[in-house]
Amino acid sequence: MQTRIRFTASKAPAAQEAFARLVNRYGQSDQRRASVIVALGGDGFMLQTLHAQSGRDLPVYGMNCGTIGFLMNAYSDDGLPERLAQAEEALLNPLSMRAENVRGKISQALAVNEVSLLRQGPQAARLKVSVDGRERLAELVCDGALLATPAGSTAYNYSAHGPILPIGAEVLALTAMSAFRPRRWRGALLPKGAQVRFDVLDPDKRPVMVDADSRNSVRDVISVLIHSDPAISYRLLFDPGHGLEERLIREQFV
Template identity: 85%
Template sequence: MQPKIRFTASKAPAAQSALARLTARYGQTDLRRASVVVALGGDGFMLETLHAQSGRDLPVYGMNCGTIGFLMNAYIDDGLPERLQLAEEALLNPLSMQAENVRGKVTNALAVNEVSLLRQGPQAARLRVSIDGRERMAELVCDGALVATPAGSTAYNYSAHGAILPIGADVLALTAMSAFRPRRWRGALLPKTAEVRFDVLDSDKRPVMADADSRNSVRDVISVVVRSNSEISYRLLFDPGHGLEERLIREQFV
């Protein structure tokens, strides 16, 4: 049975050209009748597509029309229905972010890769870190800190010298950016079930912003709570032998 494909593409010229070619060749199915979504773009667009599919339970197969394409498959015009039928599925649970700002407004958002806290001004952030309601670090002075999923561990987390996590690991990475106190703190690995709370100390003098997947930003936060949301699963499709597990291993040997 041929898959019913819904194509979607980023605004990049390469992605738009690919969209025109593929829809002319394979057609375009209405989203309500589609059995699979094919996303054309880069990793950022894949994250947008996954967030847009919340509640639909549709698998997403990405083809790289961007730069890195860690979450994408190679772009090839030919044989797409066959590739979709042979594709391997990976299930990802996002992070839930609950951020409260200085005015008491609470913002909730989801993140496939990471939730990050970043200093807003020239001075380093001062954060208190608690895990499952227990204070673990009274003061972390840094440019920022993040909690990353295994799928996101090769993104911002890796750039901040955090650990790469196996895709099947029930673990989250807690990583600091440019930690000043404790000096050069390397971060921590936490159970997937852990609830991480950041309290911003001295928020009037050292303002901090929170961000979920570089999509949902909240300025002037005073507290941020992060946990894995096991009630939501995103379905990604990969060509056989090129799934996330293989990519995470390969990334460590380049």
Template identity: 70%
Template sequence: MSLRIAFTASEAPIAQSANAALTAKYGDHAEQGADVIVALGGDGFMLQTLHRTQSNPAPVYGMNRGTVGFLMNEYNAAGLIERLNAAEEEVINPLSMKAVCQDGSEHKALAINEVSLLRAGPQAARLRISVDGRVRMAELVCDGALVATPAGSTAYNFSAHGPILPIGADVLAMTAMAAFRPRRWRGALLPKTAEVRFEVLDPDKRPVMAEADARAVQDVVTVDIRSEPSIAHRILFDPGHGLEERLIREQFV
């Protein structure tokens, strides 16, 4: 039985060219009812595809037509059916974010990589951090802070000097960006079940924005973050090149 493949591509010319070549070679099925979705682009497009198809049971197999391609497989138009049949599956759960703004509005979003808070003005942010309803840090003065999943730990989190987490670890990384007080605080590891709340202190003078995988919310006063186990993203990788291997390899370069 042949695989029913649905192709999707970013707007980049190199991705569009690959899409044309692959659909001509393998055909193109509607995403609903497809056995697998093949995403052509970079990591940003892969995240968009995973969010857009989260209610679709078909797994997503990415081929890199972008830059870094951490979530992608190497592009090759030949042997795709064999690669898909041999692919290894990783299942990841996103984070859920609930942000309340100064005007009282509430915004919800999901993040596969991380939820971040960033200063939105010239002065550093002042944040209070609670975990499972208990205040753990009364005041963090910083450019920002984030909570990252294992899958997202090599992205913004790693750039902010946060730890790389094994893909199977039931933990989340909390990392500060340019912490001023406490000056030496580098973050924390939290159980996956933890519920985190950031409260913005002095939001009028020191405004803060929140982002969930690049979906931005301005002028937040509280941001609640937790893992969302009810949503499972299925990602396919070539054998020996899955997320676990990539996370280990990333620590030795």
């Protein structure tokens, strides 16, 4: 059966140029009839594309026209239908975030990589951390904290000195940024099914904001509830031998 390709591209000039070449060569499928999305850009655009595909169950094959491109394949004009036919699929369950701010407003969002809480002012945040309804840290004083999926473990989590997680690992990484109390706390590995709650202990003096994949910011939060959502799966396609498992291993030997 012929692969019906729908191309999307970031606004970067390199991505727009690639978009024009590929559409001219392979055509552009109607969005309602497409069997695969080919995303042209960097990791940020891949996350944007995945969020836009929620509920459509279409696989996404990325080609790097950005900078790092951890979630992308190498770019080439040639042999795209053959590459798509041979591609290996990875399924990712996003994190579901529910945040309440000081005015009682509830905000919800999904995150493929991580949900991060960040201090909103000059003073460190004071957080209480609970897992599955049980208090685990009565006070975490830090610049911020995040909960990352295996797919997101090489992104913000890794920059914050969190662990790299194998893509098939049934765990999440809870990582603090610049922890002051407990001194140099290195974080924790939690079961994938865990429900994590952050409570902001001093929201007036030490305000905190929360981000889901650095794209859904909520300011002045007082509590954030996060869990992995098994009911939602994002489908990513990778060239054989270059899937997420290999990339996560390779990243640790750079």
